[in-house]
Structures are given as structure tokens and as C-alpha cells.
Amino acid sequence: MSKTLILLFHPDLKRSRANAALAAAAARLPGTEVADMYALYPDGKIDADREVARLLSADRIVLQFPIQWYATPPLLQAWKDAVLTRMFYIAYPTEGRLLEGKPLLVVATAGNVPEAYQRGGANKFTMEELLRPLEATAHRCGLPWQAPFLVYRADKLDDLSLHGAAKDYAAILETWRRQDARRFLVEAWG
Numbered sequence: 650m651s652k653t654l655i656l657l658f659h660p661d662l663k664r665s666r667a668n669a670a671l672a673a674a675a676a677r678l679p680g681t682e683v684a685d686m687y688a689l690y691p692d693g694k695i696d697a698d699r700e701v702a703r704l705l706s707a708d709r710i711v712l713q714f715p716i717q718w719y720a721t722p723p724l725l726q727a728w729k730d731a732v733l734t735r736m737f738y739i740a741y742p743t744e745g746r747l748l749e750g751k752p753l754l755v756v757a758t759a760g761n762v763p764e765a766y767q768r769g770g771a772n773k774f775t776m777e778e779l780l781r782p783l784e785a786t787a788h789r790c791g792l793p794w795q796a797p798f799l800v801y802r803a804d805k806l807d808d809l810s811l812h813g814a815a816k817d818y819a820a821i822l823e824t825w826r827r828q829d830a831r832r833f834l835v836e837a838w839g
């Protein structure tokens with residue numbers, strides 16, 4: 650079965666409600682691996698060999714995290730520095746090239762309301778604009794960019810809304826897996 654890899658970057662997953670619920674729903678899907686990156690690397694030192702192998706074992710990749718200071722948590726940047734730099738600048742023929750074509754989905758939770766992330770809103774920039782560095786990274790690495798899955802008001806969602814968001818997330822992942830499997834078959838068999 651093809652594999653969806655979710656790299657979860659939450660600095661304090663034990664106190665998380667939103668990301669914990671989303672990750673739990675995703676983890677129940679067949680062919681899905683959730684890697685809790687802060688648990689794996691509490692000292693921030695990424696094992697590049699292990700993470701390159703993890704990426705290459707996947708068919709599609711999810712980066713999931715809470716928005717912190719309008720950006721990703723710092724371990725995600727450290728992961729890019731350690732893993733993507735090696736794959737695409739040091740070992741491109743044997744590593745980076747093999748990752749190309751795997752689609753990338755960003756899943757982000759934010760404390761603020763959607764209206765705050767509109768042009769002229771309280772946060773001045775849209776979420777799509779704030780996520781541009783990741784979109785540029787995906788473009789640089791040849792990873793087809795998927796429309797991000799965004800959860801706003803993440804600290805204030807009641808149980809029902811959070812359950813709904815987790816269900817929507819699981820449905821998106823499942824549809825993505827099926828579409829991707831179909832695309833693979835069409836490419837393989839015409």
C-alpha cells in the first residue's frame with residue numbers, strides 16, 4: 650500500500666488539543682505514518698540519515714504544525730536545514746532526485762480567526778502569504794504543492810468543531826491517497 654508520511658512539528662504535543670486530535674485521526678488511516686518530530690529530536694539535532702530514509706519511503710508528505718509567530722516552529726526549519734539541504738545540495742543524484750514528484754501538503758493550526766488573516770485584517774497578511782517560504786521550498790524541491798489544510802481559532806474550538814476538523818482532515822488524506830494511487834496506475838499503465 651502506498652504511504653502518507655505526516656511530519657508533525659509540535660513543540661509541546663502533550664498540551665496540544667488541535668494538532669493532537671488531527672494527528673490521532675490521521676494515524677488511524679491505513680498506510681499512514683505520523684512522526685512526532687519534537688519527541689524524536691528533543692535536543693533539536695536531526696538524524697539526517699534517518700529522516701532522508703523516512704522521506705524516501707513515503708509517496709506523499711504532510712508537514713503539520715501550529716503557527717507560531719506567523720511562522721513554523723523552529724524544528725521544522727532545522728529539519729529543512731539538515732535534511733533538504735543534504736538531499737538537494739549535497740546528494741541530489743542519489744537522494745533529492747528521488748524525492749521529486751512526491752506531493753506536499755501543509756496542515757497548519759492557528760489561534761487567530763480567519764478574518765485576521767485577510768488583506769487589511771489584524772495580521773496584515775493572508776495565511777497563504779505567510780506560507781510562501783514553504784511553497785517556495787516545495788517548488789525548489791519539485792514537490793507538487795497541495796492547497797493547505799488550515800484550522801483557525803484552534804485554541805477555542807469546541808469538541809464538536811474539533812472533531813469535525815479532524816474528520817475533514819482524515820477525509821482529505823484519504824481522497825488524496827486514492828487520487829494519487831489512481832494517478833500512479835494511469836502513469837504506469839497508460
Ligand SMILES: Cc1cc2nc3c(=O)[nH]c(=O)nc-3n(C[C@H](O)[C@H](O)[C@H](O)COP(=O)(O)O)c2cc1C
Nearest residue numbers: 665666667668715716717718719758759760761803
Ligand atoms: C509561541 C506561540 C506563538 C504563537 N503565534 C501565533 C501566531 O502567530 N498566529 C496565530 O494565529 N496563533 C499563534 N499561536 C497560537 C497557536 O497557533 C495555537 O495555540 C495552536 O495552533 C493550537 O494548536 P494545539 O492545540 O495543537 O497546540 C501561537 C502560540 C504560541 C505558543
